[in-house]
Amino acid sequence: MDIGEYLEHDATALAGLVRSGEVTAAELLEVARERATAVNPTLNAIVISMDGEADRRVAGELRGPLAGVPFLIKDLAQDFRGYPTTRGSRSYRRLIAPSHAAVVERFLDAGLVVFGKTATPEFGAKAITESELWGPTRNPWNTDVTPGGSSGGSAAAVAAGIVPAAGANDGGGSIRIPAACTGLVGLKASRGLMPFGPHVGEPLFGMGVEGVVTRTVRDAAALYDAIIGPTPAATYPTPPHTETFTARIATPPQRLRIGFTTRSAINPAPHPEAVAAVQRAANVLTELGHHVEEVDPPHDDAELARDFLEIWFAKAAAQVDEARRRTGASDADFEADTLAVAEIGRASGVIPLFRALDDVNDHVLALERFHRTYDLLMTPTLATPPPRIGAMTTPPLLQHAARLAAKARIGSVMSRLGLVEQLIAENLGWVPYTQLANLTGRPAVSVPLHWTADGLPLGVQFVGRLGADGELLALAASLEQAAPWFHRYSDIAL
Structure with missing residues (x-):
């Protein structure tokens, strides 16, 4: 098989070729x-090679619905025994995972x-993938x-045709944002469906979920069918999965009531391309027979952003503390932004978190009221086209100041100086729509229905009721x- 043939097949089709004997897993x-x-030298998507493991697998007998399909996992929360999970941080670069x-x-x-x-960015904490450990992913x-981020490496690899699908996870949009930036499908599943462990529980108080990014919906369905379900160490039972997603997507949904909005208090002026993306989606949905109408945002997204970041700040403080304890890391092993955010979380104490x-x-409750009338909420996935590499990098002088502030333990002062509001504007301003699904545990999917005049993908997001995956x-x-997108590849992929 040559690369041209490879790019014509998604993961489901490649697995079929392996089953039929037309191609081998090794090929x-x-x-x-x-x-x-x-x-990859141009994109910097893959940062850790696992060739030995892959060679051993294809030399043996492979079983399963996607047997033989090449795959990549994210260097965050997706531990592979015998390899480091760096989390995009210098602090973890030498710690080897004891188990999968x-x-x-x-x-x-x-x-x-x-x-x-x-x-991934350090600790998956940004919507871009530009860690100091690995450098920027393009x-x-x-x-x-x-x-996008934090699953930017996986998204870049899939969009460039290295693999048809790759592992990802989502604590604030980290599956959907990269999918939207690169023309892929990205589902953030309902809380409780995805497995965690064995050494960590449900992350971010239920905000984080495991998953994948894919080029086709049927690959997303097949992969989620393969990974959802309870584990013995689960905190609570997983909802029963009585019908596979693969079977579910064979039947188009009945006429849906879909409310859409592009408005956001965090970004009161979303880019015209983001508005155009939603309008194009509304037109396609109407042609498919769905009821589509513009609505007011069902929630206070400015308040939600503050709540989201308060939780994230506390988690950052805990992550830095954990890294220090487990690896003996010093301040030099963390990025300045991470230290600053962790210090704000430490200084804030438990009251803002709770x-x-x-x-x-x-x-x-706000979403529940919305869903009494509408089946789905539609928004842009991104408020702007993807930013340029380096556009969100903290200037060196401010990085130095952040390190000094963290060392001096003056997080409360940083909060009073309005740093929280600045972080909301700078980090969430171009992605204000994705955190809603994480805080509420609801499922949300980004699909690539729009390309800008400059040729960049810009996804559209749908948020559903709990369990509406x-x-x-x-x-x-x-x-x-x-509105097919599978055969739409970037120049670098051809």
């Missing part, structure tokens, strides 16, 4: 590696051939701009059929 792995050799993460076990049980780990559609956690119920995938499948 697919070789094509994927050749592709990586050609484009539960989600990685399920990737392997599905027959996938993992041959590398993909880039977007295949335009290498001057970001592929107040934010209590506020989650208000955001859940199958409905979201079925809608995405019908949109994929109405």
